[in-house]
Structures are given as structure tokens and as C-alpha cells.
Amino acid sequence: SQTIHQWPATLVQPVGSPLSLECTVEGTSNPNLYWYRQAAGRGLQLLFYSVGIGQISSEVPQNLSASRPQDRQFILSSKKLLLSDSGFYLCAWSPGGYGYTFGSGTRLTVV
Amino acid sequence: RKEVEQDPGPFNVPEGATVAFNCTYSNSASQSFFWYRQDCRKEPKLLMSVYSSGNEDGRFTAQLNRASQYISLLIRDSKLSDSATYLCVVTNSGGYQKVTFGIGTKLQVIP
DSSP: EEEEEEEEEEEEEEETTEEEEEEEEEESSSOEEEEEEOTTTEEEEEEEEEEEETTEEESSSEEEEEEEEEETTEEEEESSSGGOOOOOEEEEESSSSOOOOOOOOEEEEOO | OOOOOOOOOEEEEEEEEEEEEEEEOOOOTOOEEEEEOOOOSOOOEEEEETTTTOOOOOOEEEEEEETTEEEEEESSSSGGGGGGEEEEEEEEEESSSSEOOOEEEEEEOOO
């Protein structure tokens, strides 16, 4: 069966520090992968999606970036975090677009 | 107008009650519809898809009204364990399949 792993679960980072969140999927190949952010009291916001290795599309301009170095690995990064980057970050995969399976999420607090 | 709108609630209902949530969407070309459940500080999980003819899964019934552009979720005989936030999800054709999440409706079932 397919599983999605995301880490770390929680993270507290100072403003201006770098960020790297990793997501891996098992049990499937060539999945569509997504990074979402959920800010307090707000809906899920799509940040990036990828349909294959090295293929990244950005939905919202910001100081975040994403990379897909391997078929089942998706990484979210930032060179310098802002306070507004705080939120619940969720990686998701879709087997061709029908529904999502989410990772357990990373709760990021920028202080 | 937001692409997907939901009443954030909270809906406080007694155990055993029937409760219904609506979700409206703005794009008449929207293709697929889902309800997700999100427990506090957890990732969203697929509850059920929504089909044009309506569909039922145990105590849960989902309906789609394309003419009025809304979907609904009905929960019968509410259980304490139904307490969660229910997210409406709408997908549109957009190459990778654009997915939009509603802000969610919070349900609290009271003993």
C-alpha cells in the first residue's frame, strides 16, 4: 500500500534561518506531489506541485522553493524564514489527480 | 467571490442529532468534489467523494447540486467522534488538476 512520510512533525525556527522539509512517498511511482500550507484560521493554500522529477510549479510567489530530486521525494525549502511563514505544512500525493493523501504535516513556528 | 465557500461554524449539536453542511463553488466547470475530515492539529483525510447522483456511506450522505453550484454533507445520528472540521474540496481541470479547499466547517458534537 502507498504511504507518505513527512518530517519533522514540529519545528521552531528563528526569523532569517533556513528551512528544509522533506516528504517521501512509498508504494507508488511517478506520483503527483504537492506542498500545502494551512495558516491558523485559514484554508489550505497550495504552494507547489510536481508531476515528475525536476518539474516544479509554483502557485504563490513567496520566499519558499521546492525541489524534487527523486521520483518519490519532495523537498520544501527557504533560505530565510519570515514570521509569516509560520503554519501547518502538508505534503500530499495524488495517483493521477483523484483525491489526495496527506502526510502527517509539519507545524512550523517562526519566532 | 471565493472559489469555494463554507460556513466555518462552529456547529454545536447534541449526540444523536442530524447535521448538514453546505459548500458553494464558483466555477461552473468544476469536475470533482470531495469531503475531507480534519481532526485538530492533524492532516486532512478523505471522507467521501461526491457524485452527481448523491452517495451514502453509513451515516454520511453527500449530495451535489450543479445547477445551484453547491455540495452538501449530511451526518445522521451524530457521534462524539464526529467532532472535527469538514473540508469541502473542488477540483477543476487545469493540466495537473487544480484543487481548491474550503476553509472548513467545524463540528462539535456535545454529550
